[in-house]
Amino acid sequence: MTNELDAEDRNSLSESTFAFPHQRKEPLTDASHVRNAIARFDQVRDVTDKERDEAFRRIKKAAKKYGVQMTETRWQELGKPSAGRKSSDKPKSKAQLYSEARARGIEGRSQMTKEQLVRALEKKR
Secondary structure (H helix, E strand, O other): OOOOOOOOHHOOOOOOHHHHHHHHHEOOOHHHHHHHHHHHHHHHOOOOOHHHHHOOOOOOOHHHHHHHOOOOOOHHHHHHOOOOOOOOOOOOHHHHHHHHHHHOOOOOHHHHHHHHHHHHHHHHH
8 A cells, every 4th residue: 555645745755765866756655655756667757767777766865765676677577668758778869969959058968979969958957
């Protein structure tokens, strides 16, 4: 049984309480929520691989704290986002990266390689 967090409780939690703190997704407040974060890991949308790495590290730490057994050693073992969801494993095209860079006002984007666009977007987060 999940210990429900109402909106007020959830809003009062610090960002560090969440597996995905910037999105405030998957609170890690007790064993039940840790198990839920593991089960829903692949359903979190619009996050980078780096954010998934960090979230997995937070989940592992919380699992140890609350006595939740985890056999996974990498976040990729928790599943992949289903079709129709943005997969952090599926690389964006250069055109998609350029469009995002334009929307964020990144200077020099028209001269950048795909790899440079990726790095510039990561810095601008």
